[in-house]
Amino acid sequence: MKAQASETSALVASNLTKVIGKRTIVDSVSFQLRAGEVFGFLGPNGAGKTTTIRMLVGLIRPTAGSVKICGYDVRHQFEDAMRCIGCIVETPDLYRFMTGRENLEHFARMLHVGDSDIERVARIVGLSHRLDQRVREYSLGMRQRLGIAQALLGHPRLLILDEPANGLDPAGIREIRELLRGLAATGLSVFVSSHLLAEIELMCDRVAIIHKGKILRDGTVRDLISSQRAMEFHVTDVARASALLQERNVPFTPNHDRLFLPIEERDAAPIIRTLIDNGVDVFSARPRVQTLEEMFIDVTGGESVD
Amino acid sequence: MINLIQNETIKLLRRRRFAIVIGILVAILAIVSYSQYRQLREQRNRNWRAEIQQRVANYQNTLRRGRINPSWQRSLRAEINRLQFYLDHDIEPDKPTAPIFVRTFANVAGFLLLPLLVGVLGSDIVSAENAEGTDKLLLTRPVRRWKILTSKLITLWMFATLTLFCGAVLSYLISAPVLPRGGWNAPMFTGFTITRAGFKADTIRQLPLWNDTLIAYGLEWYALLTVASIALMLSVIFRSSAASIGTMLASLIGGTIITRISPDWTAGKYLFVSALPLADYYTGEPPPYDGMTMTFCIGLLGVWAIATTIVAYVLFTRRDVFG
Numbered sequence: 001m002k003a004q005a006s007e008t009s010a011l012v013a014s015n016l017t018k019v020i021g022k023r024t025i026v027d028s029v030s031f032q033l034r035a036g037e038v039f040g041f042l043g044p045n046g047a048g049k050t051t052t053i054r055m056l057v058g059l060i061r062p063t064a065g066s067v068k069i070c071g072y073d074v075r076h077q078f079e080d081a082m083r084c085i086g087c088i089v090e091t092p093d094l095y096r097f098m099t100g101r102e103n104l105e106h107f108a109r110m111l112h113v114g115d116s117d118i119e120r121v122a123r124i125v126g127l128s129h130r131l132d133q134r135v136r137e138y139s140l141g142m143r144q145r146l147g148i149a150q151a152l153l154g155h156p157r158l159l160i161l162d163e164p165a166n167g168l169d170p171a172g173i174r175e176i177r178e179l180l181r182g183l184a185a186t187g188l189s190v191f192v193s194s195h196l197l198a199e200i201e202l203m204c205d206r207v208a209i210i211h212k213g214k215i216l217r218d219g220t221v222r223d224l225i226s227s228q229r230a231m232e233f234h235v236t237d238v239a240r241a242s243a244l245l246q247e248r249n250v251p252f253t254p255n256h257d258r259l260f261l262p263i264e265e266r267d268a269a270p271i272i273r274t275l276i277d278n279g280v281d282v283f284s285a286r287p288r289v290q291t292l293e294e295m296f297i298d299v300t301g302g303e304s305v306d
Numbered sequence: 307m308i309n310l311i312q313n314e315t316i317k318l319l320r321r322r323r324f325a326i327v328i329g330i331l332v333a334i335l336a337i338v339s340y341s342q343y344r345q346l347r348e349q350r351n352r353n354w355r356a357e358i359q360q361r362v363a364n365y366q367n368t369l370r371r372g373r374i375n376p377s378w379q380r381s382l383r384a385e386i387n388r389l390q391f392y393l394d395h396d397i398e399p400d401k402p403t404a405p406i407f408v409r410t411f412a413n414v415a416g417f418l419l420l421p422l423l424v425g426v427l428g429s430d431i432v433s434a435e436n437a438e439g440t441d442k443l444l445l446t447r448p449v450r451r452w453k454i455l456t457s458k459l460i461t462l463w464m465f466a467t468l469t470l471f472c473g474a475v476l477s478y479l480i481s482a483p484v485l486p487r488g489g490w491n492a493p494m495f496t497g498f499t500i501t502r503a504g505f506k507a508d509t510i511r512q513l514p515l516w517n518d519t520l521i522a523y524g525l526e527w528y529a530l531l532t533v534a535s536i537a538l539m540l541s542v543i544f545r546s547s548a549a550s551i552g553t554m555l556a557s558l559i560g561g562t563i564i565t566r567i568s569p570d571w572t573a574g575k576y577l578f579v580s581a582l583p584l585a586d587y588y589t590g591e592p593p594p595y596d597g598m599t600m601t602f603c604i605g606l607l608g609v610w611a612i613a614t615t616i617v618a619y620v621l622f623t624r625r626d627v628f629g
Binding site (some may be wrong): 013054057058059060061078079080081083085087089090091094095096097100102106107109110111112150154299 | 310312313316319320321402438439440442443445446448449451481575624626627
């Protein structure tokens with residue numbers, strides 16, 4: 001069953017570990033990407049995000065663990081594995097002294113694909129009319145798109161993009177998001193790292209949160225958020241309300257004039273009745289959906305995001 | 307592999323390195339041909355036999371006075387014998403013609419200029435990709451790392467060859483308008499061997515100039531391939547273009563200085579720069595250290611080329627590529 005799962009997975013990272021000197025930079029990181037899935041990889045600076053990505057694409061040799069792309073081991077079947085992916089690692093650095101077209105031709109020759117594919121990817125990222133300009137003259141957004149075009153050249157089954165929204169204006173970010181969702185709809189898997197939590201929330205099906213080299217959470221965006229669901233009560237007398245809830249063994253967290261209870265909305269009615277019957281007025285009771293950002297700060301101990 | 311070599315060639319040309327190299331060659335050759343032209347004009351009416359006899363007499367006087375160090379004595383004796391040989395056979399040496407200019411270029415440029423130019427061409431063929439961040443893309447394509455490095459090495463060798471070829475062709479094209487154009491069949495005397503015993507004339511070969519030129523360029527070509535291999539290793543070791551090109555130029559110039567000013571430090575003969583002027587040694591210029599036969603020099607350069615290439619491949623295929 002498990003073997004079958006890894007065969008259909010676009011990407012399987014198992015127990016990836018990188019130790020440099022005495023420092024463990026990445027510690028037993030495992031995750032899987034299914035076909036057509038957009039997977040978000042989230043972590044503060046220095047969490048091991050980039051090292052993990054570099055291990056995925058074979059730039060860094062893992063101290064332990066393995067990476068399989070479309071069933072091919074990155075270390076032992078490098079060429080087969082790389083034929084399945086397109087990637088941008090960190091910044092979309094291309095040859096600045098060449099034009100966009102020359103850059104695409106350069107990589108097309110490495111992939112044995114032709115001019116029709118160059119036209120195709122240029123159209124997908126909307127660069128057809130700027131292709132004969134030198135990359136030196138491109139804006140960061142255009143370079144980002146040329147990077148994605150390059151990544152799409154070889155008809156990959158998996159895209160690995162490091163911070164694809166970096167340096168883009170809001171319209172550009174939205175464009176990239178729609179582009180990636182569109183590509184995922186055609187069955188392409190997308191691995192995205194980002195520091196823009198809102199972006200990940202909008203773009204990704206599943207998210208892994210990495211901190212200090214370890215994966216802290218891994219799940220669908222919906223599950224991760226709903227696991228943190230709570231009802232927020234705004235009441236007149238927090239002390240008295242707390243006492244009442246304690247008597248009835250209801251778990252809660254007080255915060256100024258509010259109480260947070262880890263319950264569903266439909267279970268709030270009896271609590272409200274109890275409070276009012278015992279002389280505590282309730283100004284409001286509303287579900288509080290934690291954003292990914294709040295959850296992120298919770299699990300990483302409040303360290304700033306990238 | 308052809309595709310990869312095509313990529314590397316395009317990148318090398320687009321970085322304008324080769325244009326700079328050709329520019330430097332043209333500038334230097336133009337100045338030198340002009341000075342040769344001046345020399346030719348001044349010498350038109352000279353009596354070369356008298357001049358050479360005078361030079362031989364001067365050297366003999368110096369020797370008779372003594373108190374000069376043994377290696378200087380040796381080379382003086384060699385020079386006297388060489389000049390005497392020309393006198394005996396009634397051949398005017400040093401007469402500038404375009405073919406001789408081409409032939410001399412192999413010696414004069416071979417010991418420093420051409421290696422420097424190859425260093426400029428090649429010392430950042432890998433490090434520039436590191437510096438520009440393009441290595442991340444290049445190494446995540448479905449091509450093994452050793453193939454990438456091989457394509458870079460072959461491209462470097464191609465351009466080293468092309469640089470030498472352009473040097474030969476340009477030196478003819480630039481000198482031909484101002485110097486006598488013919489003379490490819492003029493006899494050349496090579497193989498003046500200097501040993502501890504003195505000058506040996508029995509190893510002297512007489513070859514037509516074109517044949518002699520081919521041999522000199524062939525030796526120079528071999529030396530330049532070695533330089534290209536060393537440049538490749540430096541470009542793998544260093545992560546910035548400036549560091550790798552700087553180290554290459556410094557080791558060429560520094561090594562040349564060391565071999566010229568401290569001939570007593572005999573370990574210096576194992577430096578690749580001491581073996582680099584193969585064309586000079588072929589002509590009869592004494593190498594800076596004893597025991598440096600032509601076979602030794604060719605072997606030494608071969609060892610350097612192989613060793614540096616191995617280091618380059620091991621480092622390049624195994625190392626982790628960090629940001």
